[in-house]
Structure formats: C-alpha cells, structure tokens
Amino acid sequence: MKQFDMLTFGEAMGMFMANTKGNLSKVKEFTKELAGAETNVSIGMARLGFNVAWLSKVGIDPIGTYIIEELQKEKVNISLIKRDSEKLTGFQLKEKVEAGDPFVQYYRSFSAANQMSCEDFPELAQITARHYHMTGIPLALSNPVRELAEHILKKAKTEGKTISFDPNLRPSLWKNEKEMISVIQSFACRADWLFPGISEGALLTGFQEPKDIAAYYLDKGVGLVVIKLGKEGAYVATQQENGIVPGIKVERVADTVGAGDGFAVGVISGLFDGLSYFEAVQRANAIGALAVMSAGDKEGLPTRTELEQFMKRGAVV
Template identity: 55%
Template sequence: MNELSVLTMGEAMAMFIADDPGSLDDCMRYKRYVAGAETNVAIGLSRLGIKTAWMSKVGDDSFGRMILKTLTSEGVDVSHVLTDPHHPTGFQLKSKVEKGDPVVEYYRRNSSASKISLEDFPLEQLPKIQHLHLTGIPPAISASFRELSWQVLNDLKQKGVTVSFDPNLRPTLWPSEREMIEVVNRFAKKADWLLPGMKEGEILTGYSRKEDIASYYLDQGVKLVVIKLGEEGAYLATEKERTDIAGFAVTEVKDTVGAGDGFAVGVISALLEGRSYEEAVVRGNAIGAKAVMSSGDHEGLPDRAELEHYMKKGVLQS
C-alpha cells in the first residue's frame, strides 16, 4: 500500500525499563524504549505493510528526537508531528516483573503532547485516509487534546472514514471516574469497531457479563464489539454473530503492556484487508500473544512473515 491508509494520534514518551526485577527504588540500570499506545499501533501496522501516520507533538529535546527517529525507522509517517520548544516530552519508568503487571511511574504533567490543540492541526489539513484509530488516552491528557480528538473523529466520520476505538482507561489521568466514563463512552459510541478489555467494559457500562457489555454498545450503533479476555482470547459481537475466539498459548510472559495495542493491530490490519470479523480477531489474538512474550511495548510486534509463521505454528488455548 503506497498511499496513507491509517491515522492515529496520541502521546509518545521515552520509557525506561528496569534491567532487574524488584522495586524501582532499588533499580540502578534501565533500557530505553519508546512508549505510547498509539505509536505501538502505528508501528505494528507499518510492520505489516500498512502505511500509517501518527499525529502529535513532542518536545524539542533528546526524548522527542528519539521518538521521531524510532518511528521514522519503522516506516511511520511523522509529517503531522509538531515540535514544541516550550514543553518537554514526557517519560516513564517501568519495573521488570517475573509475574503479573509491571509498576509504571509517569512523568508527563505539562508535557508537549498535553498542549496539543485544534489550532495545531486544522481539520482542513488532515490527511486523506481510510481509517482512524483512537484511544481513550488523548481525551484524558488535556481538555484541548480532547477537543481536537473529538473534532477529528467527527470530521473524518462524515467523510466516510472507519473508526476503531480502544478505551485504554487511565483513571489517574481523570479528575473523577464519572467524568472518565462519560467522556470515554462518548467516543466509544462513535466507533465502528470497539475494542475494550473485560474490566474496562465493566467500568464503562456497569454490566458484568460480556454479552451485556457488547449489547450496550451495539445498541448505540457500534458495528463490531470485541472484548479482550486476556489469555482466554476474545469475545466477538455484531448484530448478526456472537462468538468466543480462543487465544494463543503463551510460553513465557515477559511484559503485558502493549498486548492490547498488538490486538488492535491484528484486528485493524485484517479488516482493512477485507477479512472476516472472526479472522480479524484470530489475528488480534495472535499479535497480542506475540507482544507479551517480548520486553518493551512494541518490540514483539511481528512483520508479515513472522505473523504468518506464528499463526501456523502457534497453539490455541484449550
């Protein structure tokens, strides 16, 4: 695909992952990576040959330059990224764990991305694309980024662009849970393809059954709801079909962060290629499994050959 297919937008940060398990208090050595849900998706899609642009703002600093170099090297279009000379690029520290989820500490207050506004990216200058991927993180970062995200979503939907949305709830970024639920649901109900985790679905809808969570959004006009169930796989729901899709067995969990972004890469890429909903979710499960078996947020995302090999050799959960 030579022309731009997908646009995504969000905040990227420098990420430092501890070399050794244990408390961040005691860690002396870290490895540096790029972190960001939307950049993970952009990189994953690019590795599969889908031309993707990431829209954002970074600081005029070494972290910002590192992010741009990384994305450029991955083939992601960064022509819609601005450099802010007044506000820094955010960063985070992440613990190394042998079981469970890592501890992550964020340093992003007053970051360059939090200062993004509609004035930075006039709607008439948006690129021509087939698909828009959003998460619930930009609306949480700042009121101005929320407004831009909402305007971009509505503008592109009116132009017939399909939209995927991953709630990616970050409660610590919101003034209250009530506001988080209200705003994220406003975006979720506009999506064509909605990709919540099970816990996120429970928080956002108040329902505890996956069937009821899916129905809540289908009744609002969402065409496809896929609820991520971790190692169990995912639950696919449309007006016409509902089914559980088994996950792929994971030999060793190295880092759970980024699994949901890998899942989104699988679903989006397959649907843009015209594959069925079920095929798309199977691919999402495969890439999500690949992601957790590697350190870093996007390091485990496969290229086309690696994906095909894994899907042939991978073992489904029994």
C-alpha cells in the same frame, strides 16, 4: 489531499526500562525505549506494510528527537509531528518483573503533547485516511487534546471513514471516575469498531457478561464490538453474529503492557486484508500473544512473515 491507510494520534513518551528487578528507587541502570499506545499501533501496522501517520507534539529535546527517529526507522509517517520549543517530552520509568504487570511511574503533566490543540494542525484539512484509530488516553490529558480528538472523530465521520476505539482506561489520569466514564462513552458509542477489555466494558456499561456489554454498544450503533478476555481469547459481536474466538497458548508471559495495542493491530489489519471478523480477531489474539511474550511495549509486534509463521504453529487454548 494526502491519504494514508490509517491515522492515529496521542502522546509518545521515552520509556526507561529497569535492567534489574526491584523497587525503581534502587535501580541504577535502565534501557531506553519508546512508549505510547497509539505509537504501538502505528508501528504494528507499519510492520505489516500499511501506510500509517501518527499525529502529536514532542519537545525539542533528546527524548523528542529519539521518538521521531524511532518512528522513522519503523516507517511510520512523521509529517504530523510538531516540535514544541517551550515544553519537554514526557517519559516513564518501568519496573522489571519476571512475569505479569510491571509498575510504571509516569512523568507527563508538563509535556508538549499534554496541551496540543486543533490550532496546532491546520494541515489536517488536507489529509485523510482510510481508517482512524483512537484510544481513551488522549481524552484524559487536557481539554485542548480532547477538543482535537473530537475534531478528528467528526472529520472521520464526515468523510465516511471507519473509526476504531480502544478505551484504554487510565483512572489515574482523570479527575474522577464519573468524568472518565462519561467522556470515554461519548467516543466509544460513536466508533465503528470497539475493543474494550472485559473489566473496562463492565466499568463503562455496568454489565458483567460479554454478551450484555456488546449488546449495550451495538444498540448505540457500534458496528463491531470485540471484548478482550485475556488468555481466554475474545468475544466478537455484530448485529448478525457473535461468539468466542479462543486465545493462543503462550510459552511465558513476560510483560502484558502493549498486548491490547497489538490486539488492535490484529483486528484493524485483518479487516483491511479482507478477513472475516472472526479471522481478524484470531489474528488479533496471535499478535497479542506475541506481545505478552516480549518485555518491551512494541518489541513483540511482528512483520507479516513472523505473524504467518507464528499463526501456523500457534496452539489454540
């Protein structure tokens, strides 16, 4: 049985970032990068020294090769990546902005990862992890991917391992809002550690206040609920304690994409390191702050040294 510190899965894409501002139809030059919520978390954990495996499928094409090579550089275990000879790897075009949320155009419905299934990964039976991280994005891709997610969740439960879940709502990937909420909730309520944003939690539960959103999930059996509140920080709740962990002041918000993934890295790594829930979320706020100050999805994810230096000088809002 091969064991990792963490296993996660999903779809990685090539990301072509516009080198100049303006409508993507007018941009002529782009910079190629790697995109994917779960790969961001994998890379973030690997940079902190953890043994992480990422499971997926990519095409036998230049973008697929690029993704594998980038993950290898980051020391993410790639033994669970399959190559598809018939389907290509998805990609996206990302707008350049001065600050805030950039527009992103996705090209993924044809992708190799879109139809990956349990049958593609028989070796999962011989692999385990200390922790399994999941997001809501793969659940929207197709029924086979959703069945794979269910299989991995049940495997983690059977093994008695912890599961974290980030809803990462992408309404455009779903047939309708009702289906999205139903499927996401079926996974969220079985997680040990749950990381919704405040707007996601409100949509999923119907409650507006962080304490009510958290209470909803705690009543369902979730052990730790951390609700992301943007620059205000995060609300932390367990059955025994709750409270706000203030955010970290940032110099400039360059790009918010990937901040939630960095936040997940902070909580998971902090709990791995034996920090208290509040200390782990303080780390999560710090990594989220580093992420939003960087233009790329993963460029702001720190090494341990970079994280320690930032947290020493980081001003709390």
